[in-house]
Amino acid sequence: MRNSLFTALIIISVCFQVFSQEEPEYESNKIQDFKLVPLPAIAYNPANGWMFGVAPAATWYMGNPENTKLSNLVGNLLYTTKRQWIFSSRSNIFLDQNSLILIGDWRYFITSQPTFGLGSNTPNEFEVNPNSSLSPSYWGDQQMDFRLFRFYETVLKRVSDTNFYLGFGYHLDIHSKIDNFLDVDMIPDYEFSHDAYNEALGFNLDRYTLSGFTINGVYENRDNSVSPYEKNFALVSYKVNPTFLGSDQSSSTLLLDYRHYINLSEKRKRHLLALWAYGNFLVSGNLPYMNLPSLGWDMFGRTGRGYAQGRFRGENMLYSEAEYRFPLQKNSNLFGGTVFVNANSFGSKFDSEKLLEHINLGYGVGLRVMINEENRTTISADYAFGREGNSGFYLNINESF
Template sequence: MKPGLLLGLFLVLTLKLSAQTDSVTFRPNKINQFKLVPLPAIGSNPANGWLFGLAPSATWYMGDPATTKMSNFVGNFLYTTKKQWIFSSRSNIFLNENKTILIGDWRYFITSQPTYGLGSSTPNDPIENPNQPGVWWGEQQMDFRLIRFYEAILKRIGDSKFYLGAGYHLDIHSKIESFQDEEITGELEFVHDRYNSDLGFDTDKYTVSGISLNMVMENRDNSVSPYEKNFGWIQYKINPTFFGSDQSSSLLLMDYRHYINLSESRKRHLIALWGMGNFLVSGDVPYMNLPGIGWDMFGRTGRAYAQGRFRGESMVYTEAEWRFPLQQNKETFGGTIFVNAASFSSKTNNEKLFEKFNPGYGVGLRVMINKQNRTTISADYGFGQKGNSGFYLNVNESF
């Protein structure tokens, strides 16, 4: 069955189930009215350079705010100084009385970014890989296009904080081209091409298409900018060839976030903790579908490093952030101090998880533009190892 047909069937099934199980009543002049922030985007990060365009965000309620959590959407419609086009939408939608959650991640990229090889020990500058003679190690440029459609529907278990459900996931990478800058000489093979050819994947286009089983614990007071409680997500993704994948595979994602309030009178003063693991369980996936830094749903892992700076068959990530208000009696301005670390495995370089960590740290400024819904503009600067650093401008908290 073709991925496009699966996508259509999944959309029809999602809409049908939602219509059958949740009746939604909108009440004019209440807080559940749709609130859109059409934010102009002027920012910078290591993977894209300077970005220009729109980064709209929206919050709304799909039912009575007393019994329904706030839904949110974040979009990007951007052009960058590296001649990239980035279109994306990410959403968490809570239907009436939180009976159903819809989690969406849709993207279309005409983009480029460097890759450095697999594992946590990859250098910045390109050299020959001592563990893989004849192959580049370190920075290598890549152009590619990406079509991504991820959508999951989860049903609440009774009156608990737990949800079970299924999802459909499609990634199509195409028009992939690896190259080196003109001033770099050498006849070595690109790591992306060697990895794919060794495992029987094409080097210029590949597809991963499959379904997922999901369990979510949603206990946060607000998914846009949490002040307390916790969130957990376990996802087992299966990518069989009869769903359109080039090869069969499976991956496991585990994500947990905890928010410790430091002041009852100023709930914005808190410690936020995040732990995540992403593991290739069976089979093989193409190079760009391996777990990588900055490739989580909202692209927030690894502040201090460019998206894709580290990649491997398995990934473990952890982060801690101190969030605090900067005004005595107002909530408009806030600050943050964060530290993070990631570890990646690589069969090619005989590198195991936890053998090496890549730490990052930094500071950030928060501007709350909608106090009722806690919509926030975040600006962070992160510092990593070996001269890696970056500026990050986003909508809402990092996690």
């Protein structure tokens, strides 16, 4: 499920440049200098079991590289030993001279995942929730089966010759065939976290839709969006989910994302400090349970190394991360390493918890293997630890942020 959760990719071939041009003559808004990393994949995590399939990554240019940024796409087609299917395609496409940015996030999951309730103080183990203002309910590990169809597409227009972009997006999430289950007997009249929340706010228990549009402002100043070495990136996205577009209830949210890359060596650009700040807030109305801000549900599933996807959830979310990246060889960029630390906090009025009342830390180390130095396509392997025994191994394409 989570692209970055307990994943192990096995590279069967070194022919990662399936399509390429040695000396391309660049045309406006045509796919050129296309390179594909075909990664047959084997993956594992406790929620999904063993996963088998392909996880391709592609890069290309839509114009001259001297004035056009690198476009990229990461995909997944996986089947699991728990009879789950996971399909996804996530892309950032820069048109000629960076005149437009097209951002896509398409997914279809037939899958399962544990949920732990709302807020930052939820326990690992299943137990009665003593803090909920909802009907008597549980928190801690509660397994859920569900299907997710997601279609997100955003178009951003460059403002003059600057690195600022403004644009609109359409975002559709349909959760269906939702089912909670446990291997233990439940106390009569006590409910799962998901059901207690949705019943209290008038949402369906087994299917709901969130359909809305976003107004977006972006500052894209990174030297490379795949694996940046320097400069910065910022996003402000205000989302409105009206009922006339298909949402079960009207709501609005605000997403803030800022990333900064501080180069520590002019001779070795791979030697750097990367910083990330991320916030997701419910501004008005109500969201269905699975659409609430949650750890690991950012576009590429990279928040919260040290915890499982969905481990923490609430109406409001704050997240930050710092990562030190460095080369491991004196005269080669093939191998690199990282050390990192992150922190998250969630607020929920239903559990009387405010943002920053509880903070969950994560930390870990990682190895990087650069399989295409020209485009900086990288395989990343990380092991991270969280609080109260949470931990995980993550193997991915490209840097975490």
